[in-house]
Amino acid sequence: MRWIKSRxxxxxxxxxxxWSYFLVALTPFIIFASIGSYFFLKEAGSNIFVHTDQxxxxxxxxxxxxxSTIEKTSNFITKEVEDSLxxxxxxxxxxxxxxxxxxxxxxxxxxxxxxxxxxxxxIATENDIYISTGMTRISRDSFxxxxxxxxxxxxxxxxxxxxxxxxxxIVTNESYSVxxxxxxxxxxxxxxxxxxxxxxxxxxxHDIISTSIQSITLGEKGFIFVIDDNQHVVYTPTNTIxxxxxxxxxxxxxNTPITTRIGREKYQIRxxxxxxxxxxxxGVFSLDEIMGSVNTMxxxxxxxxxxxxxxxxxxxxxxxxxxTNPITQLKRLMKRAEAGDLTxxxxxxxxxxxxxxxxxxxxxxxxxxxxxxxxxxxxxxxRTAELKVLQEQIKPHFLYNTLxxxxxxxxxxxxxxxxxxxxxxxxxYRIGLSHGKDYITLEEEIKYVTNYLYIxxxxxxxxxxxxxxxxxxLQNYEVPKLVLQPLIENAIxxxxxxxxxxxxxxxxxxxxxxxxxxxxxxxxxxxxSQEKVEELNRMLNEPLKIDENQSFGLFYIKERLRIRYGNRxxxxxxxxxxxxxxxxxxxPKVSNQEEEVMSYDE
Numbered sequence: 001m002r003w004i005k006s007r008x009x010x011x012x013x014x015x016x017x018x019w020s021y022f023l024v025a026l027t028p029f030i031i032f033a034s035i036g037s038y039f040f041l042k043e044a045g046s047n048i049f050v051h052t053d054q055x056x057x058x059x060x061x062x063x064x065x066x067x068s069t070i071e072k073t074s075n076f077i078t079k080e081v082e083d084s085l086x087x088x089x090x091x092x093x094x095x096x097x098x099x100x101x102x103x104x105x106x107x108x109x110x111x112x113x114x115x116x117x118x119x120x121x122x123i124a125t126e127n128d129i130y131i132s133t134g135m136t137r138i139s140r141d142s143f144x145x146x147x148x149x150x151x152x153x154x155x156x157x158x159x160x161x162x163x164x165x166x167x168x169x170i171v172t173n174e175s176y177s178v179x180x181x182x183x184x185x186x187x188x189x190x191x192x193x194x195x196x197x198x199x200x201x202x203x204x205x206h207d208i209i210s211t212s213i214q215s216i217t218l219g220e221k222g223f224i225f226v227i228d229d230n231q232h233v234v235y236t237p238t239n240t241i242x243x244x245x246x247x248x249x250x251x252x253x254x255n256t257p258i259t260t261r262i263g264r265e266k267y268q269i270r271x272x273x274x275x276x277x278x279x280x281x282x283g284v285f286s287l288d289e290i291m292g293s294v295n296t297m298x299x300x301x302x303x304x305x306x307x308x309x310x311x312x313x314x315x316x317x318x319x320x321x322x323x324t325n326p327i328t329q330l331k332r333l334m335k336r337a338e339a340g341d342l343t344x345x346x347x348x349x350x351x352x353x354x355x356x357x358x359x360x361x362x363x364x365x366x367x368x369x370x371x372x373x374x375x376x377x378x379x380x381x382x383r384t385a386e387l388k389v390l391q392e393q394i395k396p397h398f399l400y401n402t403l404x405x406x407x408x409x410x411x412x413x414x415x416x417x418x419x420x421x422x423x424x425x426x427x428x429y430r431i432g433l434s435h436g437k438d439y440i441t442l443e444e445e446i447k448y449v450t451n452y453l454y455i456x457x458x459x460x461x462x463x464x465x466x467x468x469x470x471x472x473x474l475q476n477y478e479v480p481k482l483v484l485q486p487l488i489e490n491a492i493x494x495x496x497x498x499x500x501x502x503x504x505x506x507x508x509x510x511x512x513x514x515x516x517x518x519x520x521x522x523x524x525x526x527x528x529s530q531e532k533v534e535e536l537n538r539m540l541n542e543p544l545k546i547d548e549n550q551s552f553g554l555f556y557i558k559e560r561l562r563i564r565y566g567n568r569x570x571x572x573x574x575x576x577x578x579x580x581x582x583x584x585x586x587x588p589k590v591s592n593q594e595e596e597v598m599s600y601d602e
Contacts, residue, residue: 021316056272062212125198156187163228222285229278424451443475466505495525524580
């Protein structure tokens with residue numbers, strides 16, 4: 001990525017413009033093509049899947065409606081025959097047999113003739129005698145032992161679907177084979193006692209299924225077939241794909257689509273389960289066939305993209321010339337100006353950005369000539385400023401030297417108290433000057449506050465008592481100069497001075513883990529309210545602007561710490577009204593790599 005960025009930055013502006021136009025145009029085309037193709041494929045697939053599901057549901061509904069009609073027919077037959085003596089007969093030798101046989105047979109024939117899709121109807125009793133329309137027994141084995149009979153007896157309130165009728169003890173004199181029909185059976189029960197008297201069996205031609213399926217199209221290679229609850233094929237149109245479909249894929253009753261390869265083509269298999277019949281209506285269609293039309297559209301779209309990109313390249317070449325030619329001219333003028341020829345000027349003819357840039361170039365040359373003229377005056381001003389700075393630095397030295405003179409005069413007159421005070425003040429000024437350094441060792445800082453406290457002790461007497469607890473391991477670490485004195489001054493003037501009686505001041509330094517150290521100033525003065533403490537802590541640890549109403553010394557320390565240590569410092573104020581205040585500073589340990597020795601001339 002960095003290599004590409006580097007190469008792009010280093011090419012000419014004209015090339016950048018051409019590539020920019022190309023990429024800017026290519027990006028929406030790719031996005032449009034990708035999103036359009038995605039949604040087109042999704043919508044096309046969704047429409048096909050919805051259409052397939054609707055077709056499967058249509059076939060399922062058609063079969064369910066017809067089976068419901070047959071069930072109603074079986075209920076009608078049951079009503080007509082349940083009071084018949086036929087169910088009480090033990091054999092065909094009964095004297096009423098012929099009469100009942102003729103009556104029931106005529107009714108069954110009328111029903112079969114009214115419904116041409118019914119291939120045959122048979123009623124078998126518990127006494128193993130039967131009446132049918134052209135359906136006879138192959139052997140003398142009892143119908144009550146047949147699977148279709150036992151299924152109906154086990155679930156007398158439901159109609160039983162038999163998709164595979166091979167192997168049963170029935171032969172028909174009609175011109176159809178067992179491969180062209182499926183069967184329905186239902187128990188005949190006495191409406192008063194609920195006792196099962198027999199079973200009625202229908203042979204139904206596949207015409208009702210084929211008629212429903214023939215009106216359905218799933219492409220040139222798609223088709224629909226029907227399987228029963230035992231995964232046996234009930235009906236399928238003539239094709240070579242059906243029996244290559246693994247029925248194990250269809251064992252789930254959920255209508256989950258299955259995508260697989262059959263031969264060299266990719267197919268999707270969808271199914272619709274009927275709760276009424278227990279059958280599955282299975283649709284198989286070729287995804288490769290469906291994707292053919294989609295691919296055609298994609299090819300057209302890609303061709304349009306290439307044509308559009310070619311047009312964009314030609315247009316970008318023409319546009320880039322109007323931009324790069326003036327830039328090239330300006331580049332030549334800049335090289336001449338770089339060589340020292342400040343008389344060159346860019347001819348401005350238009351109001352575009354390049355012309356504005358050329359005009360600015362002309363103004364820059366004028367400005368350079370003016371600045372060259374002003375260099376001498378600027379150098380003179382600089383020398384004057386340096387002299388003023390030197391004078392400002394002489395003043396504190398003069399004060400220090402004057403104090404030193406007073407010190408020697410006090411020694412001459414044996415005024416020891418004055419000597420000690422002047423020594424302390426002189427030492428403070430010596431450390432305060434520090435050759436202009438902003439950072440001194442902690443040892444020097446402690447020496448400074450010791451002298452400061454000595455002077456304050458002379459002033460306040462017994463009112464001020466102090467103690468310094470110093471960690472000797474920290475003596476050579478650097479701290480910002482005069483970091484403790486403002487804290488001690490605040491403690492004296494705002495804490496101890498306003499307190500009745502004697503006051504105590506404690507200054508502590510302590511080494512911490514993690515390469516940090518802690519500086520602490522504690523007093524037992526008048527303290528502060530909790531609201532004031534919270535406000536101080538918030539402002540001390542946030543980058544706020546100092547105003548005149550704030551404690552300048554405290555916030556000056558905070559800003560110096562921020563400049564020195566960034567965010568690696570911590571200032572905390574803890575105070576209780578009438579008890580006292582503790583100010584804690586935590587900063588990193590920075591070693592004093594080079595000890596500076598200060599000396600002053602008298």
